[in-house]
Amino acid sequence: MNGGQIGNVDLVKQLNSAAVYRLIDQQGPISRIQVADTSQLAPASVTKITRQLLERGLIKEVAQQASTGGRRAISLTTEVAPFHSIAIRLGRDYIQFSLYNLGGEELLSEYQEFFYTTQTDLVEGLTTYLKCFIQSHQALINQLIAIGIILPGLVNPETGVVEYMPNITIDNLALAELIEHNFHIQCFVGNDVRGMALAEHYFGASQDCQDSILVSVHRGTGSGIIVNGQVFLGFNRNVGEIGHIQIDPLGEQCQCGNFGCLETVAANPAILERVKKLIKQGYESTLSGIEGLTIQDICEHANMGDELAKQSLIRVGNQLGKAIAITINLFNPQKIVIAGDITRCEDIIFPAIRRNVQNQSLTTFHKNLPIVASEIDKKPTLGAFSMIKRAMLNGALLQKLLED
């Protein structure tokens, strides 16, 4: 959390420290002179800031062979191992905890079913599980610097207030403040898909570009838009609700109240529902039945050539492609990343997506535009960690650590 307004002098201090830390993180090992050159800060400021970072243990000096031969130059790199954070992914019926070091390495992860129907249930359950997680891994946890939480819903990422969740009624839940109060540690809260888009940018498939769009197809369908290396946020802070683009005016009713939203066709529950319906109607399929049918089963059978499973997924790819074409026309991204179980059928779904993108977006926008599968889908907590990483890079968390 930002902690509200901070004075100008403090803000400049925070931004300068962040600029130095960011350079060392992204370009290290790097010398103080290079840091001063690239950041355009006065060498004296760089010396002062690096001294503070060294004293706090956030960076370290390494000897590097100078390219000219001669004596070894001293360079700086970040120190990531001793700084730990807890990243939490809250789902509609589960909660997952991971412990990360500052380098983004997942040290351990725990998943459990978690059912909640009210805001009070949610807060009490989350707090209890978190206490439990910290207690049972006390021995492994080094310096705990932050907690990150991502969840399905609309969140003000600056204040950490949850404004809406799709599954329960929420009344301005000040989640970050609550966790900070109970655990005496910085907490960052954000939307799950937007968090994963940032994670994809820091650690995954869109590391090599500044503008990308992550389209996530899980329980719901959403997107996260990265512009200039940052999550694109409007005045109301939540942008990318691709799941509620209407693709069929006569379609099924969506949980949002409208009809024929993308999510009523291209989300795991909708895919399952439709395949079950077709099997019930007597369509032939190698899928044995509707009892216990999963999205993984459908993907597996589609890959083995089952026509019903295959056609169902192509239909999903077509509708996804139409919605993605709209986002391409609006944002002209350098890359589209798709996350979700359906990417197991890349050879079936992606051609359908591409065909629709080609037909419905500007040629200059989709020519040479890579559409790829997520690289971090199997690390669902990485989105929560990415908010912590961002707070280090923009100085919000870094400054707190320096002042400790």
Ligand SMILES: [Zn+2]
């Ligand atoms: Zn909707």
